[in-house]
Amino acid sequence: MNSSFESPVQTIHHPLLAARKIQLSIKRDDLIHPQISxxxxxxxxxxxxxxxxxxxxxxxxxxxxxxxxxxxxxxxxxxxxxxxxxxxxxxxxxxxxxxxxxxxxxxxxxxxxxxxxxxxxxxxxxxxxxxxxxxxxxxxxxxxTNAAALLGCKELAQSLPSCDVIACPTGSGGTLAGLIEGAPQHTKLLGVAVLKQADYLIEEIKLLSNKAKQQQNWQLLCDFHDGGYGKFSDALWQFCQTFSNQHAIPLEPIYSGKMLYAVWQLIEQGYFAEGTHIIAVHTGGLQGLDGLKYRGLID
Missing domain, CATH: 3.40.50.1100 (Rossmann fold)
Structure with a gap:
């Protein structure tokens, strides 16, 4: 399963980012393959x-x-x-x-x-x-998520241009653990937990990644689950639709949309220092939109 295709990194332009002097890029891993994204x-x-x-x-x-x-x-x-x-x-x-x-x-x-x-x-x-x-x-x-999966997520980290912060959605912890394995130590890694009471994942991530045990350059944010796994507020879904329309990046509210909404709120709150370059990893999962429509959760 070799893909010589490396997904693009897209820079986001927005007045909020200009005002806060933040550079935000999206690693478009949703484009890596039409079905296995x-x-x-x-x-x-x-x-x-x-x-x-x-x-x-x-x-x-x-x-x-x-x-x-x-x-x-x-x-x-x-x-x-x-x-x-x-x-x-x-x-x-x-x-x-x-x-x-x-x-x-x-x-x-x-x-x-x-x-x-x-x-x-x-x-x-x-x-x-x-x-x-x-x-x-x-x-x-x-x-x-297992040891072999981590190798692929480590490769993802190594494919990224130099930045200050890498953010990703976190479900089972494998993507974040792999990114910790592959990213340089001076880069901060932020996982946005998409499920409720996700603190237990901190230990799981340490079990998966030796570097996670030894390094302090990563953090799991557990307050942006928006009601729990598979749940989302009107505000989050509104954000996904607006962001998709403005930047031509499709989002779903279960993983990448939830993560980006968290990053956006942190930018608004002044969490990141001026001059910070953030790369947010779009982990795909857009097939989930069909399921949400099927259940009548979105139009």
Whole structure:
């Protein structure tokens, strides 16, 4: 899964930025691939290499009904010709939901489980049981976060031009951990947690990244979740639409939109010193907009 294409960095021009003397750039990882966008491409890249090295011909992973990761994994299976299985947080499977409908069209086998079973997705005994059930499958954690995924996110950090701050949305912690691994020590890294009570991720990130244990140049912001995972206020959705219209950058309110809204509020509050250059990583996930429309949460 090699992409010689490196996504562009787009500079944002706005009166607020001029007034605060802040330079804001967006790393357009949403453009890295039409279906496997952003951090999902980064995380899958080295995992597919590992899968090959282990001689596995199938890939099994986990996700909710509207998961970007499920969408990306199903696409990869179709593109590169391997069987994919999705353990879907259920218990009911709504195959009319655009994410699952798409995954099925790509040939992914969907296995709905109830929430109690889904909670076992990190337990060794349950994973061993799945491995016995699917002997040819390479098992990838929810969100695609593991040691191989970090290599892809480390590469992302190394591809960025020099800056003072790198910001990214944080769900499972893998993208932020990989960025910490790849970024120079003088760069500050800000993760914007997209879920409620995300403080536990700080320890997860330290487990994933040795540098995160040793360095003080990163921070997880836990107050911008806007109601919790998958939730968003009218103000956030309004911001996403306005930003998209002004800068021709599509945003969804679950990940990158939430992160950019947080960065924007911090700029308004004077959080960053004058002259700061911020690169905000657009991690893709735009397929999520179809799911929000499907549920009637946006027009």
């Amino acid at each position: 952003g951090n999902k491409w980064r995380k899958l890249k080295f995992n597919l290499d590992t899968m090959q090295q282990q001689g596995k011909s199938e890939l099994l992973t986990f996700g909710g009904a509207f998961s970007n990761h499920i969408h990306a994994t199903a696409t990869a299976g179709k593109l590169f010709g391997f069987k994919t299985h999705g353990i879907i947080r259920g218990p009911e499977l709504d195959e009319a939901n655009p994410t699952l409908h798409y995954a099925k069209q790509c040939g992914m086998s969907l296995h709905p489980v109830n929430r109690i079973t889904y909670r076992l997705r990190h337990e060794q005994a349950y994973l061993a049981q799945l491995q016995a059930q699917f002997p040819n499958a390479y098992i990838l954690p929810e969100g695609g």
